[in-house]
Amino acid sequence: MKILVLNSGSSSQKSALFELDRKSSAEPVAPLWEGKLDWDVDHEVLSITNSSGNRIHTNSKVSSDGRQASVERLLRNLWSGPTAVLQSATEIHSAGHRIVHGGAKLTQPVMVTSEVKRAIADLSAIAPLHNQAGLEGIALIEKLLPSVPQIAVFDTGFHRTLPAAAKTYAGPYDWYERGIRRFGFHGINHEYCANRVMQLLGRDPKNLRIISCHLGNGCSLAAIDGGKSIDTTMGFTPLEGLMMGTRAGSIDPGILTHLLRTKYAGEHDLDAILNHKSGLLGISGISNDMRDILEATRNGIERAKLAFDIFIHRLCSEIAAMAASLGGFDVLVFTAGIGENSAEVRAAACTQLKFLGIEFDPAKNATVKPDAQISVPGSNVDVWVIRAQEDWSIARECVRMSEQGRS
Ligand code: ADP
Numbered sequence: 001m002k003i004l005v006l007n008s009g010s011s012s013q014k015s016a017l018f019e020l021d022r023k024s025s026a027e028p029v030a031p032l033w034e035g036k037l038d039w040d041v042d043h044e045v046l047s048i049t050n051s052s053g054n055r056i057h058t059n060s061k062v063s064s065d066g067r068q069a070s071v072e073r074l075l076r077n078l079w080s081g082p083t084a085v086l087q088s089a090t091e092i093h094s095a096g097h098r099i100v101h102g103g104a105k106l107t108q109p110v111m112v113t114s115e116v117k118r119a120i121a122d123l124s125a126i127a128p129l130h131n132q133a134g135l136e137g138i139a140l141i142e143k144l145l146p147s148v149p150q151i152a153v154f155d156t157g158f159h160r161t162l163p164a165a166a167k168t169y170a171g172p173y174d175w176y177e178r179g180i181r182r183f184g185f186h187g188i189n190h191e192y193c194a195n196r197v198m199q200l201l202g203r204d205p206k207n208l209r210i211i212s213c214h215l216g217n218g219c220s221l222a223a224i225d226g227g228k229s230i231d232t233t234m235g236f237t238p239l240e241g242l243m244m245g246t247r248a249g250s251i252d253p254g255i256l257t258h259l260l261r262t263k264y265a266g267e268h269d270l271d272a273i274l275n276h277k278s279g280l281l282g283i284s285g286i287s288n289d290m291r292d293i294l295e296a297t298r299n300g301i302e303r304a305k306l307a308f309d310i311f312i313h314r315l316c317s318e319i320a321a322m323a324a325s326l327g328g329f330d331v332l333v334f335t336a337g338i339g340e341n342s343a344e345v346r347a348a349a350c351t352q353l354k355f356l357g358i359e360f361d362p363a364k365n366a367t368v369k370p371d372a373q374i375s376v377p378g379s380n381v382d383v384w385v386i387r388a389q390e391d392w393s394i395a396r397e398c399v400r401m402s403e404q405g406r407s
Helices: 067-076 114-125 128-144 157-161 173-177 187-201 253-261 267-276 279-284 290-298 302-326 336-341 343-352 362-367 390-406
Strands: 002-008 012-019 033-039 043-050 055-061 092-099 150-154 209-215 219-225 228-232 331-335 382-385
Touching: 002 128, 002 390, 012 067, 012 390, 033 067, 043 067, 067 128, 092 128, 092 390, 114 128, 128 150, 150 390, 157 187, 157 228, 187 209, 187 219, 187 228, 187 331, 187 382, 187 390, 209 302, 209 336, 219 302, 228 302, 253 267, 279 290, 279 302, 290 302, 302 343, 331 336, 331 343, 336 343, 343 362, 343 382
Parallel strands: 002 092, 092 150, 209 331, 331 382
Antiparallel strands: 002 012, 012 033, 033 043, 043 055, 209 219, 219 228
């Protein structure tokens, strides 16, 4: 069956079409078609590739008819134009959506109903940019493919097993009662990476303690014990934890009250500062992209080097915190854009964490092609680089749900 996956971000829309059925192997497969739209202030970049190697790449001014119209044009390339892989839209069996925030109730993949849409909309107060984009994707499929069942998969869902001590903030208890608690994010990929590494190692998941490092534009860690998330660095929102491309990660909350009190910033400014003007970009003043930070560091630019050093300092502190929650760990996984591609970041973190029993092979680390191991034989901790496969994971959930629906 052909499954369409929509992965809506605050400034991007990814989409992929997979051919899967219930007999498909547990090995991830490449999509038949993959498209992406990236928006900045006034530009829109469209890139599409299909399994025959046909491509479309355009860079244009943001169109006046809005993002949803652009996404509709993107999807029409599935059945028309040079990248078409379908005779008609009716070949699509179901559509899966990555929804960033599922809150306390939406912890498992679900069929999209009006009740589910309402619950996702209610959570927009916590994740305004992301959940709204997810709802727009759902509305677009309703319009384009009205008879296609839709499935929502939640990035918070995997962290449903966090114990009380890890999910409760040490504020007044009524925060928890009001729903202010740690949720954690990137769960679709953390769960996939844990399953993938267990599969590659051929070990019983029950006996494995894994720290998964999702290092992309957003960055988070998960501590996974016997296949279950027991701690994670992101919190009530995707702002907490590690330093990220444009997000600060954890900072002293006293800074915020100080900024408000001294009128350096209002509440809306704080949102923009913490989400868009901090992290690698905020410190370096150059870029939110780790590749630019590394190049500027090689060129001797001090603030770029500082940005890199803070990134590694925060990463190592938080890996050690996850190790403490797990009472030791067996596997360290690097995944997502930086985790998969930056040998420098992996080498710096593994070198600093040698005291935790990590011994990596510098030659393997420099040339690794995921999915592969970069630790030396005999290292107390196995270190793996695993390619993120969020879209394929969502497509698999769609197959599983449709099988459930039939039985
Ligand atoms: P998203 O969170 O948007 O899905 P990705 O997982 O694609 O992001 O990660 C994007 C980040 O990956 C980029 O901002 C860039 O910093 C980093 N990245 C990609 N390729 C490399 C590379 N070769 N070396 C270092 N960093 C890289």
